[in-house]
Amino acid sequence: QQANIGVTGLAVMGRNLARNLARHGYTVAVHNRTGARTRALVEEFGGEGAFVPAGSAAEFVASLERPRRVVVMVKAGAPTDAVVEEFASLLEPGDILVDGGNAHFLDTRRREAALRERGLHFVGAGISGGEEGALHGPSIMPGGSAESWASLRPLLESIAARVDGVPCTTHIGPDGAGHFVKMVHNGIEYADMQLIAESYDLLRNAGGLGPAELAEVFRTWNTGRLDSYLVEITADILAYSDPGTGRPFVDVVLDQAEQKGTGRWTVQTALDLGAPVNGIAEAVFARSTSGHAVLRKAARDLPGPPRTPVADPAGFADKVEQALYASKIVAYAQGFDEIAAGSAEYGWDIDLGATAAIWRGGCIIRAEFLDRIRAAYASDPKTPTLLTTPDFAEALAGAQEAWRDVVATAVRQGIPVPGFAAALAYYDSLRARRLPAALVQAQRDYFGAHTYHRTDKEGTFHTLWAESPRKEVPIGTPP
Numbered sequence: 001q002q003a004n005i006g007v008t009g010l011a012v013m014g015r016n017l018a019r020n021l022a023r024h025g026y027t028v029a030v031h032n033r034t035g036a037r038t039r040a041l042v043e044e045f046g047g048e049g050a051f052v053p054a055g056s057a058a059e060f061v062a063s064l065e066r067p068r069r070v071v072v073m074v075k076a077g078a079p080t081d082a083v084v085e086e087f088a089s090l091l092e093p094g095d096i097l098v099d100g101g102n103a104h105f106l107d108t109r110r111r112e113a114a115l116r117e118r119g120l121h122f123v124g125a126g127i128s129g130g131e132e133g134a135l136h137g138p139s140i141m142p143g144g145s146a147e148s149w150a151s152l153r154p155l156l157e158s159i160a161a162r163v164d165g166v167p168c169t170t171h172i173g174p175d176g177a178g179h180f181v182k183m184v185h186n187g188i189e190y191a192d193m194q195l196i197a198e199s200y201d202l203l204r205n206a207g208g209l210g211p212a213e214l215a216e217v218f219r220t221w222n223t224g225r226l227d228s229y230l231v232e233i234t235a236d237i238l239a240y241s242d243p244g245t246g247r248p249f250v251d252v253v254l255d256q257a258e259q260k261g262t263g264r265w266t267v268q269t270a271l272d273l274g275a276p277v278n279g280i281a282e283a284v285f286a287r288s289t290s291g292h293a294v295l296r297k298a299a300r301d302l303p304g305p306p307r308t309p310v311a312d313p314a315g316f317a318d319k320v321e322q323a324l325y326a327s328k329i330v331a332y333a334q335g336f337d338e339i340a341a342g343s344a345e346y347g348w349d350i351d352l353g354a355t356a357a358i359w360r361g362g363c364i365i366r367a368e369f370l371d372r373i374r375a376a377y378a379s380d381p382k383t384p385t386l387l388t389t390p391d392f393a394e395a396l397a398g399a400q401e402a403w404r405d406v407v408a409t410a411v412r413q414g415i416p417v418p419g420f421a422a423a424l425a426y427y428d429s430l431r432a433r434r435l436p437a438a439l440v441q442a443q444r445d446y447f448g449a450h451t452y453h454r455t456d457k458e459g460t461f462h463t464l465w466a467e468s469p470r471k472e473v474p475i476g477t478p479p
């Protein structure tokens, strides 16, 4: 029997994706460098659907119907290059090779261009939702040619998560667009997690609430506008006690957060694109700070203010909810701004509303909130920022007083809130009628003759700072 699709790389992600496809009635060829994984998959889960195990890459390719569809789920980087090259040499023009790993979008662009020259379709597909998502329905962000999307669409739509009957997958755009969007998704995820963690820290250390009470707070928040997978698991974690010691689980975990790199890529890329994602950047730096044992050890005895618990913990919790919601709006607005910038830079024409829609289910940041973003772009697809769309503008207006109060409390009590503070600074920067950038530009002209523009007339100018009296000269005025 010819297989409809093949999956190579059968660690947790590949195995679950193959099972998901088989459970949806597709015949799935399965292959892994180490044959034991292929055999284990068929032995353990063969009853779930039709699998065609292959011992070699050639056998695997020969078992596929044409045009062939091959999904690669191996470690990103060099292993992906090796596997892509191995299969590209076995495939024929018109065949489709999908990289479902967490590749850097520039690698995907490079691979797509190389395979296009050989007549092959290369699809960089971001897949979010971890191993559970891969099995039960992930959010899938494929980039690549329109032809490859037409071929993959029915399969991807059947295995993706669904919200209101709509599958959480769409054609993101050409070449690296899918992996770019997956990267920013992860950057937003870093920011969302950091903001939730800051809320916890504030409520515990300024609000005086214990983990069990905090679990209740997050559980309540999860019934309102903050309803999301991340808030839900936070409540669950805070309610959990370590079985060995009986202590709150959150207290026995070392306070050093690790990272695999997609958050860092999001910020590096944003710097290259000139997209100001300071909230996401602070989330990435917060993880680096937490993990920097040497700095933390050296600085641990620096003085701070005395901590006095707030007088009204319930009222404070309400304010933190508002600060969290406002900061979350900023983090997502920044992520979507970066996607818009990437789309413009690479000519991808990414539909921002459709991107928000496929994050409503399956992925780690899934939440009702994404539907509000989808709706905002539906009513104003060209909005320069989500902050000014009516629903979010109103929410920010309603929250800003509490948001400022919370940041001020944190500063006074010496509780670090880089996420909240960065989001608020971004909000105030965008609102400002005048920014001190005017002074920065004057400094640049002073020491480096970098020139400046004036508020009152057209043209580029430089002041001869060293002369007396100083004189302004127009620079390169068009004839």
Ligand code: NBP
Residues within 6 Å of the ligand: 008, 009, 010, 011, 012, 013, 014, 032, 033, 034, 037, 073, 074, 075, 076, 078, 079, 082, 083, 100, 101, 102, 103, 127, 128, 129, 130, 131
């Ligand atoms: P891993 O990232 O742990 O990769 C293990 C797989 O890569 C195994 O099948 C292994 O084969 C294969 N492999 C390696 Br390593 N080097 C190879 C080579 N040179 N040639 C052929 N195969 C090679 O697996 P994973 O955690 O399932 O993730 C797969 C992809 O999905 C990664 O890119 C990951 O970033 C991405 N992703 C993971 C998650 C998650 O929650 N884990 C979520 C979203 C995306 P072997 O069995 O022979 O060693």
